Amino acid sequence: MALKLVIIGGGSSYTPEIIEGIIKRYDSFPVTELVLVDIKEGEEKLQIIGNLARRMIEKSSKPIQLTWTLDRKEALKNADFVSTQIRVGRLDARAKDERIPLRHGFIGQETNGAGGVLKAFRTIPVLMEIANDVHAICPDAWMINFTNPAGIVTEALLKYAAHKKIIGVCNIPYNMRHSVAEILHVAPDDVRIEFVGMNHFVFGQKVFVKGIDRIDEVLEKLIDSDGLDYSPANIVSLGWSKTFIESTRLLPNPYHQYYFQTRDVLEKDLAAYEANGTRAEVVQQLEESLFELYKDPELREKPKELEERGGAFYSDVACSLMDSIYNNKQDIQTVNIRNNGAISDLPDDAVVEINCVITKDGPKPISVGSLPLSVKGIIQQMKAFEELVIRAAMTGDYHDAYLALVMNPLMADEKRSKIVLDELLEAHKHYLPQFK
Ligand code: G6P
Numbered sequence: 001m002a003l004k005l006v007i008i009g010g011g012s013s014y015t016p017e018i019i020e021g022i023i024k025r026y027d028s029f030p031v032t033e034l035v036l037v038d039i040k041e042g043e044e045k046l047q048i049i050g051n052l053a054r055r056m057i058e059k060s061s062k063p064i065q066l067t068w069t070l071d072r073k074e075a076l077k078n079a080d081f082v083s084t085q086i087r088v089g090r091l092d093a094r095a096k097d098e099r100i101p102l103r104h105g106f107i108g109q110e111t112n113g114a115g116g117v118l119k120a121f122r123t124i125p126v127l128m129e130i131a132n133d134v135h136a137i138c139p140d141a142w143m144i145n146f147t148n149p150a151g152i153v154t155e156a157l158l159k160y161a162a163h164k165k166i167i168g169v170c171n172i173p174y175n176m177r178h179s180v181a182e183i184l185h186v187a188p189d190d191v192r193i194e195f196v197g198m199n200h201f202v203f204g205q206k207v208f209v210k211g212i213d214r215i216d217e218v219l220e221k222l223i224d225s226d227g228l229d230y231s232p233a234n235i236v237s238l239g240w241s242k243t244f245i246e247s248t249r250l251l252p253n254p255y256h257q258y259y260f261q262t263r264d265v266l267e268k269d270l271a272a273y274e275a276n277g278t279r280a281e282v283v284q285q286l287e288e289s290l291f292e293l294y295k296d297p298e299l300r301e302k303p304k305e306l307e308e309r310g311g312a313f314y315s316d317v318a319c320s321l322m323d324s325i326y327n328n329k330q331d332i333q334t335v336n337i338r339n340n341g342a343i344s345d346l347p348d349d350a351v352v353e354i355n356c357v358i359t360k361d362g363p364k365p366i367s368v369g370s371l372p373l374s375v376k377g378i379i380q381q382m383k384a385f386e387e388l389v390i391r392a393a394m395t396g397d398y399h400d401a402y403l404a405l406v407m408n409p410l411m412a413d414e415k416r417s418k419i420v421l422d423e424l425l426e427a428h429k430h431y432l433p434q435f436k
Helices: 015-024 040-060 072-076 090-103 113-137 150-160 172-184 215-224 242-248 254-260 262-276 279-295 304-308 314-326 373-395 398-406 414-427
Strands: 004-008 033-037 065-069 081-084 142-145 166-168 191-198 201-209 331-338 351-359 362-365
Touching (some): 033 072, 040 065, 040 279, 090 262, 090 279, 113 142, 142 150, 150 351, 172 201, 172 314, 201 215, 215 242, 242 373, 314 331, 314 351, 373 398, 398 414
Parallel strands (some): 081 142, 142 166
Antiparallel strands (some): 191 201, 331 351
């Protein structure tokens, strides 16, 4: 039976991961046709990735027919799964998202604060177009979105795109589960963290190992900080204080440092920026050496160096999800999906990052009831902020954009929010047609 997967943003340096994931799962998830798609500006990278993917597939001897193209619409014909991993404006735009807020004394980060807002503004219209193409050309396909800010983008699509079979994914819950498994000396598959919140703002409130909640042990290790560090390569772990952990009794994710250790992170980021440039600039160099490696005709596997990227292991998340949908596995995975009452304090149409039973008809969220009081306020504020971002991205209205920025807890400065917004809108104007 034919099984076609289309990867939009196929020229990404991360693609060898997903190729490896597909090859590894071929027996249960037998992709027969794989198409890598990119845009004209990414043609050279697409070519290099295409050739490496071809060598990896040849080495595996799996009968996967691989092609790469700039023609998205043609590629989408008869697709069963479409994964989206794009970066509108590429790393140059990310560097501006990081640098401009930092210059004004705010966190400069690709998915948080002002940078995350502008990334959403650039990305939502482009993904909307892709989702509408998917709907017109391959209406039965599942769209798996990795594109950041993944939760916000997925919510925008589920609210406004014609296509509804859309799931957002991220490697943070995966990283947390694997690190917890390591410190408890158990298999990752035996660990189930009960997550509450949104993408890059998710907390673990229980850690089940074979049905028994062991969160207390995990929190102990987190206080030690040398015992548990699940930060991806892009975030420096500053550790958590005993008081914070003992008071909240929640497992924070690495991005929470931006909100609860803002001054310390800012200090660190400014020092790192002065020494090596922003993360985007570090990644640009890393990409250069990765692509040099990828060009080697002898290379037939994903190189270890790719693990220096923050999104390492994302492919396991995507491939496991597609495998479970395809086989109606009904296992539990953490994805970004419409809340539908699973968290009673958030709107039904809000996208949340939550454990779901993965069926052939998509993920079914597992209800967790209400939010813990300690973080209820900030989660609701962040969700309202996300709604403002989506509204501004859709309308292109200046006041909506300003509201999105000023209501973000990392900004919260009425005069400087305008200064930062104006600079960012100007810097990215080429990618913001909705803001006239
Ligand atoms: C983490 C996040 C991803 C993000 C990545 C950035 O893994 O979960 O959403 O894309 O880091 O990594 P980079 O290597 O690009 O800084």
